Amino acid sequence: MSEEMRKKRVAVIGGGLVGALNACYFSRRKYKVDVYEMRSDIRKVEVVRGRSINLALSVRGREALKMVEMEEEVINKGIRMYSRMIHDRDGTLRIIPYGRKDQYIMSVDRRHLNEVLLTAAEKNPDITVHFEHKLVNCDFNTGEIVLKRSDGTIVKDVVDAIIGCDGAFSAVRNQIMKNTLFNYQQEYIPHGYMELNMPPTASDEFAMAINHLHIWARNEYMMIALPNQDKSFTLTLFMPFNIFDSIKTEDDLMNFFHKNFQDSIPLIGEKELKQMFFKSKAFPLISIKCSPYHIGNKALIMGDAAHASVPFYGQGMNCGFEDCLVLNDLLDKHRDDIGAAFEEYTKVRTIDAQAICDLSMYNYIEMRQSVNSCLFLLRKKVDNFLSWLFPRNWIPLYAMVAFTRTRYHECILKRQWQDKVR
Amino acid sequence: MSEEMRKKRVAVIGGGLVGALNACYFSRRKYKVDVYEMRSDIRKVEVVRGRSINLALSVRGREALKMVEMEEEVINKGIRMYSRMIHDRDGTLRIIPYGRKDQYIMSVDRRHLNEVLLTAAEKNPDITVHFEHKLVNCDFNTGEIVLKRSDGTIVKDVVDAIIGCDGAFSAVRNQIMKNTLFNYQQEYIPHGYMELNMPPTASDEFAMAINHLHIWARNEYMMIALPNQDKSFTLTLFMPFNIFDSIKTEDDLMNFFHKNFQDSIPLIGEKELKQMFFKSKAFPLISIKCSPYHIGNKALIMGDAAHASVPFYGQGMNCGFEDCLVLNDLLDKHRDDIGAAFEEYTKVRTIDAQAICDLSMYNYIEMRQSVNSCLFLLRKKVDNFLSWLFPRNWIPLYAMVAFTRTRYHECILKRQWQDKVR
Structure with missing residues (x-):
């Protein structure tokens, strides 16, 4: 050859x-x-x-x-996700789209x-x-x-x-x-993450609305959920490691979830939540x-x-x-x-x-x-x-990043320019 | 025990x-x-x-x-160095003290x-x-x-x-x-450094004034010299690696030195300079x-x-x-x-x-x-x-760093405070 x-x-x-x-x-x-x-x-x-x-x-x-x-x-x-679904502490749900209706x-x-x-x-x-x-x-x-x-x-x-x-x-x-x-x-950040599972309902349906990325935003903590093909959701809990470490008992865990992620508990299942949490570990x-x-x-x-x-x-x-x-x-x-x-x-x-x-x-x-x-x-x-x-004013930047191939650094530059002319 | x-x-x-x-x-x-x-x-x-x-x-x-x-x-x-000795391109020398007269x-x-x-x-x-x-x-x-x-x-x-x-x-x-x-x-910076030697004079004296840190400041290049016990000076040349690399022949070197560090040439010796430069290498x-x-x-x-x-x-x-x-x-x-x-x-x-x-x-x-x-x-x-x-206004900061044990981060804070109240 x-x-x-x-x-x-x-x-x-x-x-x-x-x-x-x-x-x-x-x-x-x-x-x-x-x-x-x-x-x-x-x-x-x-x-x-x-x-x-x-x-x-x-x-x-x-x-x-x-x-x-x-x-x-x-x-x-x-699975398509057209918007974020925000879960407030009191269970109120709010939708914030990612872009236009078709994006x-x-x-x-x-x-x-x-x-x-x-x-x-x-x-x-x-x-x-x-x-x-x-x-x-x-x-x-x-x-x-x-x-x-x-x-x-x-x-x-x-x-x-x-x-x-x-x-x-x-x-x-x-x-x-x-x-x-x-x-x-x-650079490691002080937060770690742990993945949990939210199974399908007894009637084999998604436990939450499907076409969203679900978000529980609690200042220092955050949980998100993405839908899976098998009708479960994968939850990801983000918290500082010292908060993970401070949850030592099942009571600690349930208190924490009741205070912060109340509406997710019946959907995950209390028993399953306890098992998963203490079997898992937080990753950096x-x-x-x-x-x-x-x-x-x-x-x-x-x-x-x-x-x-x-x-x-x-x-x-x-x-x-x-x-x-x-x-x-x-x-x-x-x-x-x-x-x-x-x-x-x-x-x-x-x-x-x-x-x-x-x-x-x-x-x-x-x-x-x-x-x-x-x-x-x-x-x-x-x-x-x-x-x-x-x-609101960040949405154009997010959309530029997620829905175009505009170079990342140009997304930031364009955004800075938008700020100037506004 | x-x-x-x-x-x-x-x-x-x-x-x-x-x-x-x-x-x-x-x-x-x-x-x-x-x-x-x-x-x-x-x-x-x-x-x-x-x-x-x-x-x-x-x-x-x-x-x-x-x-x-x-x-x-x-x-x-x-060997005590009370001041910087600045070597201008035309050979003019200027003294800038490090601190008070006794520092x-x-x-x-x-x-x-x-x-x-x-x-x-x-x-x-x-x-x-x-x-x-x-x-x-x-x-x-x-x-x-x-x-x-x-x-x-x-x-x-x-x-x-x-x-x-x-x-x-x-x-x-x-x-x-x-x-x-x-x-x-x-982080590596684009500059490298090379050390050269300036020997004592024929009459076994320091070739330059002794109680200073000598500085040839040329924007992108810089050379400094510190006195040694044996009456020589050690010169350190700081330049971007691509400038070091661009000096390929003895003529390149002498042109460069004539243009930038003219007054140092007779003190180093032309022959010795050439030998040292091409025998040495620049370190990162x-x-x-x-x-x-x-x-x-x-x-x-x-x-x-x-x-x-x-x-x-x-x-x-x-x-x-x-x-x-x-x-x-x-x-x-x-x-x-x-x-x-x-x-x-x-x-x-x-x-x-x-x-x-x-x-x-x-x-x-x-x-x-x-x-x-x-x-x-x-x-x-x-x-x-x-x-x-x-x-001038940096001298107090330099003196704080060199002549006190004020914590480094406090030196910066104090300096910022000085800027504000001025």
Whole structure:
């Protein structure tokens, strides 16, 4: 086989959402792809720990799926959410739309989405997915990668490019950090999250109105619920770790829920709530920024490996999927000159990824500040929390982020401009 | 030996300036100390690479040395610097004092200082210094440390506390980062630094006025010179790496020096300048912030391991030495309850260390901004650079930082207050 004919070989480290999608993108470009995933095949395990159960898919993610003809398959199993449904303390419900009447975000099951993407990837003869392969080392001069199998054996390979889609605790990024002048920032916030389940009713219906993202906003605490295909809801409780820790007994828990999330108790079931809460644990939330994303023409990090954000803007997966689209466009532009594409990727994508990290953290900080500076307002009937979460004048920004592909940093700039001319 | 009588054991990781001083502090408190240094004994090697040659010692550092009766020995070998000596492009010299007439900072030799501290430490029967021992692992529950000797053999030990004084690329900090929720930020700036030497004159005198810190301020470039005991000066050249890289030939170098640092050429010697420049390389400059500094009562990071700063405020060593003093005061206060002292150390010291990192970076950014936004001013005879480096109204802040032990963050607060009432 002549050198011209030789397919370029890419190792995608990480077989999660962004890694699996990215493999499809590279194979579409006629690269030979090996995906190395540290964990077992998600399609064969029963319980997956430490990752959220469902996610909100919006336009950026959908556009990225569309390009590899995966959009239909994914949204057929998703549930439309046209608005937030706000649950006040007294049980009052209020609806705040996400955008125009026809605009919605979608609740999708992370596991299902990951499985669909892996199966699509494996259908392609140019993609091989290796599970239980942990990256141990990589050489950014030669493209050599060293992996350790779960049985302890070592595998080595040499590839044209190493793509790190291995999440917030990326092994590829750690290797980059050891080898180059790399700017890096990680920040844990005082809040953790815990997932709970709200089952279907006795008559096998959704326990709450279906086409909404449900929100219980309680200043320092927050609970949200997204609908699932099986007619259950997945609840996510956000609270400072010290509040989680302070709930030691079943009575503590029920007092806390009665005070804050009263209307959810009969829908979850008191017994089930107690079981789930004390069986589960709260997971931390991390925000990560770094730069550059690439090393020469040998390595690139994408998705959470490059820009993990706190989940308060619902863009983590969407941003990671859009990464694949952006890289694909740049490989088009540079006619698969990997080095040139990687270099421009860092140049254009850093500012956007950092913008969405900032927006997500901004929402979180706003919440914290309003709490700390306005303690006297805590008992106000209409919760102040809402003023940061959904002020009217923020809706255009949210819609720009969720329903367009306007670059993230331009969303912020446009919003600042709107403020000025108003 | 009864439990009450058993001396507490501390492992200090790193035998550099802060590590060696810290060992003296702990032994003074009747702890048994093992210092583990990755490199060879600095007293036995000829050339030490990648660390600055001389440093500016000011009040914080001196106070820390005084407490362990090391101040006299150190300052006897130091050279007083009462002012900056500004070298304009045309050779004009101007003096800007650091403070009052009797206030000065001191040029000290890093290597000599390190040697003196190690020798002082080793005189104490409760301190053992182990060279060529690299930290491989530590267990923050049990206090077990695992080290690798340069011959490849492994040493294990269990101690009451692990103190990481192992510099900007701290192995202890990396272990903490792997094991806990740790906020961390590292940033490389576009400037690198290179050290050059200005020898004594033919008649064995200092080539420039002695009791000053000499500064050639050229917007994007800067050179400084500190006097040494042997009547030479150590010059440090700060420039963006791309400028270093652009100087490829001896002609490039001489053109650059003639244009920017004309008056230094005959003092360095043209031949020597060429030799040194092309034999040396530019080193990067990193700024590091993190939190927390401790894990329970088992580990604490201090000095550059906890807060590396860019060198534009001359406080790196002083801050690291003051760390030892602060911890010592807290161990007094808490009667050697290590856990309580560590916890309060993180609480009080984080804000001060971050303040000096910010001040250092602020000076650097000011320089960069004035350059970028005012390109047309580049040729102005009186260099704008000075307006950030030494505006009159900054002198009180500088003096507070260099000549008092006012907490760093309070220096900034007081300065902001001065601005308001003016």
